[in-house]
Amino acid sequence: MSVLVRLARQPFALAGLALVAVFAALALAAPLLPLPDPDATEPANRLAALGAAGHLLGTDQLGRDVLARLIFGLRVSLAVGVAATLAAALVGGTVGLVAAFYGRWVDGLLMRLVDVLMAFPYLLLALAVVAALGPGLTNAALAIAIVNVPFFARAVRGQALGIVRQDYVAAARLAGFSDLRILLSEVLPNVAPLLIVTAATTIGWMILETAGLSFLGLGAQPPQADLGSMLGDGHKVVVAAPHVAAAPGVVVFVLVVGLNLLGDGLRDALDPRMKGVESGAPQPATRVERGMTGAGSGPNDSAAVLDVRALTTAFATPRGSFPAIRDVSFTLQAGEALGIVGESGSGKSVTALSLARLAPTPPGTIVSGEVRIGGADVLGLGLDRLRRLRGDRIAYVFQDPLTTLNPLMRIEAQIVEAIRPAPGEGAKAVRTRASALMADVGLPDPERIARAYPHELSGGQRQRVGVAMALANAPDVLVADEPTTALDATTQGRILELFARIRRERGAALIFVSHDVGVVACLCDRIVVMYAGEIVEEGPARVVAARPLHPYAARLIACAPRLGQPDKSLAPIPGAPPAIDARPDGCAFAPRCDHAVAACRAGPIGLEEAMEGRRVRCIRWRELSGEAA
């Protein structure tokens, strides 16, 4: 259904669909229409002009009715085009599927055969096939189908190669399915959209090619009409009676344009990569639409390098706009490390990205709050000053360095690009700085790595490159968004050590986003725990990790396994966090909380100051911590 909806949203595709529908209807209804016999000659009335009595589009050099021949010719051309497309899709699709599925020598053999087919000039090959088989419409269609097989084979193989490596194909093997069954039930349904798109976008082309062969007299044989043979007949009398050639010419043109518009529309509607594009590419900075609330409230903490006040970032969804984070406030002093902990969807990454207005717009919009970095109001900056702030004052290290590094650039060039040269600093000095940075982040053999491409490095080495680039301009604030999640445990430890050393040696303030309370407690001074877009607890990292006040923080810590405690109960938290558009009225954690009472669900709950520099968003923290003591 959604495919049809997406198709209907494209005006050009709809126009194409209308054109194709009209032509298809004409072709199907041809025998029922009140038309003269298309092959009946009337030499007395040859080359009659447009609008002649009984001949709306005139007659050709044998006196045959052009309109009748046009509609019957269209019928033939469409039928041949569809048949050739189906044949090419069937054969090419099978070749592509089999090549991708069996790989190795099967793939090698089949693809070399396809390469041989593609090595011949296209029309020449078609001509050779017709020459071998003899002229005629069926042979022309066969020739066109054969020369189009490689396109289908290559497209399908490319897609299927990705699918046969998916684990669900391995699972089907483990289920004892035969190869044929796996191909039909697991692989084919996932390449079918591509097959349909390829067919829809090549059918117009195939009709043109068949027309070409008929034009040369190798396709439809007299007296049978198809669009190509009509063009061929017409071109002999084009000076005396241009309408004889013009009529099929216009029909071929409009038909192919219609088919191509429809094919492109189908491709956009079926190709999953196009699904997200409806909303457009993200803008260079998160949109800020602060209302009356939020901005400028309260005194600023002038000593802090980073001061975040009542930050709310909303995300647009098909059902309206909902806050992904709400009312987030914290400060970061120079040299301090703050850990932001939460699970997927808790808003921890949106918070980190919103600090430099990197949260994607669309769908994100910062609707209220204030972010001050060294006194500058980030949310009010123009794009130029914002760009300078990013990298100079605040820099990011992301989760997966493989997606943040440019795969086609050598490592040194990428680090050099990240460095903003001082006035008068030459290229050589910048390169020296780059190699110093690489040594700083503990990359072994910097000479070799400088010349390497990202894929030649291990995950840990790539993440060190990411850190080097973030440190390039000695930022005041370093934001690390789950920098070790994609790494295995041992490499994780080494990268965490790097962050600890950077803190000691450089004194940069650090925001470390993670799902692991234990890691944050070791690395950071303070910790912020987020749930459903809100801060639920904040305090000194080790104290919070050892004695959490908020029930969610307590459950989160209780369910993480710890080395040396094999018998820890690891009680799972029942249920799941609320969806962004289904947040309960009161405490967002109440539906999953063992301690929830009616008051918890009554209304919004504030973040209240608890003991020694701690904040907690729970009305029962006092009694619950008393219980625990």
Added chain:
Amino acid sequence: MRLPGDSPPPHAEEPKGGRRVEARAASSPLLEARAVTRRFGGGGWFGTKRPALVAVDNVSLPLGPGETLGIVGESGSGKSTLARMLVGLLQPSAGDLALDGEALDLGRGADRRRLQRRAQMVFQDPASAMNPRKTVGASVEAPMIGLKGWDAPRRKARVAELFARVGLAPEHAARHPHEFSGGQLQRIGIARALSADPRIVVLDEPVSALDVSVQAQVLALLRELRAGGGLSLVFVSHDLAVVEALCDRVVVMRRGRVVEEGACRAVLSAPREDYTRELIQAARRFAA
């Protein structure tokens, strides 16, 4: 996977004197890998000989009935390759598997099916382990069709039973994978692995893509399966804490070889090999 050329030759850190902790299950192994080696690459069509990557190098591994075995190691240590060999998704380049003491010829379809009736697998990435165009119920039914040949009513009943067992409502079976969270999909993956009543389930990093609280839900399910008895689990992970919480026995792998092996708690609290000690220290340093 890193090429061995990046690092010192694998022989450098071999355990001295081949010390091994004898903590195997007393009964005869259900499934046994016997000196299996798996190479990738090498050879080529036009005489372009590239050096082969030896992912698993001469590993012998018995798995007893009802036992929970952890395989730990860094990425590139060969633990996933070994896991895939244990269920017959990859064939050993040398060595073989024995089921109930009988050697299997994995080149033969009949032997592969014999293995698959006994051993099933749960994959790391729950999203890529489910065909996006099939209902999850159809995915869970697949082993019952291919390995058991059960009729539709029997399969439906079994799906409902399995969904209840992994904590999902039976009507969820009619939905497609994109309607589920990662944790739910992983539980469905476990349901699929259990559907044809295997004796062995091999789990390849089943919780490393999941959030802590979701991981806890899956671990609770696995602990239940272990307590139920009768099922042998092979649990591949780089997370020592998770392995310790779940496994009876552990195998530490490095560069395709077994470095240390023994009772899980003993190895992780008093490792004999330097490499194991390194892994444990790395995991401890940043755990509060």
